[in-house]
Amino acid sequence: MKLLHSTILGSGQPFLILHGYFGMSDNWKSLGTKFSENFEVHLIDQRNHGRSFHSDDFDYELLVEDLYNYIQHHQLEYSILLGHSMGGKVAMQFAVTYPELVDKLIVADISPKFYSPHHEGILAALNTVNFSLQNTRKKVEDVLRIYIKEEGTLQFLLKNVYWKSKGELAFRFNLHSLTEHNSEVGEALPSFTSFEGDTLFLKGENSNYITEDDKPLIEAHFLNSKIVAIKNAGHWLHAENPTQFYNEVFSFLSQLLC
Numbered sequence: 001m002k003l004l005h006s007t008i009l010g011s012g013q014p015f016l017i018l019h020g021y022f023g024m025s026d027n028w029k030s031l032g033t034k035f036s037e038n039f040e041v042h043l044i045d046q047r048n049h050g051r052s053f054h055s056d057d058f059d060y061e062l063l064v065e066d067l068y069n070y071i072q073h074h075q076l077e078y079s080i081l082l083g084h085s086m087g088g089k090v091a092m093q094f095a096v097t098y099p100e101l102v103d104k105l106i107v108a109d110i111s112p113k114f115y116s117p118h119h120e121g122i123l124a125a126l127n128t129v130n131f132s133l134q135n136t137r138k139k140v141e142d143v144l145r146i147y148i149k150e151e152g153t154l155q156f157l158l159k160n161v162y163w164k165s166k167g168e169l170a171f172r173f174n175l176h177s178l179t180e181h182n183s184e185v186g187e188a189l190p191s192f193t194s195f196e197g198d199t200l201f202l203k204g205e206n207s208n209y210i211t212e213d214d215k216p217l218i219e220a221h222f223l224n225s226k227i228v229a230i231k232n233a234g235h236w237l238h239a240e241n242p243t244q245f246y247n248e249v250f251s252f253l254s255q256l257l258c
């Protein structure tokens with residue numbers, strides 16, 4: 001069994017944080033450190049991302065099983081789950097599959113619905129990088145900049161460039177597998193599944209990932225849920241307004257600290 005890589009901070013009730021597509025646990029280091037003042041925070045790299053193992057296979061059932069194996073290995077009980085985007089889909093599916101292992105659920109800017117594939121442009125850009133030619137960070141950036149005009153997205157992706165060995169750069173994510181299985185990321189939560197635990201959905205005020213039309217579907221799957229908007233933030237709400245994001249999560253979890 002292959003185990004997911006993680007960074008564990010603090011002590012107390014386990015609080016597991018799952019990054020989004022093309023992301024990694026390091027994206028959550030600042031907020032994770034803050035949450036670790038009250039909880040045992042697990043910043044997790046999901047398969048084909050960060051420092052976790054690479055695999056040709058990639059879908060939500062596998063990502064859920066990876067998380068289950070991680071929780072069993074670390075003997076965690078009553079975990080708090082927080083997932084952003086793709087990580088939110090994993091967290092939702094885990095909660096409806098293993099409700100007895102989840103105390104509270106926090107989903108950041110994603111709904112249970114189906115999303116049409118929309119990362120083709122990013123994947124095409126990433127696949128133009130040839131590390132034997134683009135052998136410095138600057139050269140990689142120059143190539144990606146031709147295709148990716150949004151500065152925040154560009155810098156987010158560049159965090160995945162690392163020195164695999166002396167003189168050889170690579171992406172931390174498994175680009176081949178993510179390209180092959182891109183359509184899996186938009187899959188909906190399975191029908192007729194539900195979670196009765198307390199659930200907080202956080203949506204970016206300027207993001208269209210969670211809309212008013214999604215509310216009935218969210219309430220059908222998550223019987224004790226509420227939706228809160230993070231002001232002046234888009235899809236990367238935790239990075240764009242970390243103060244409100246932290247405060248909303250802390251308020252949601254505060255009764256656990258009484």
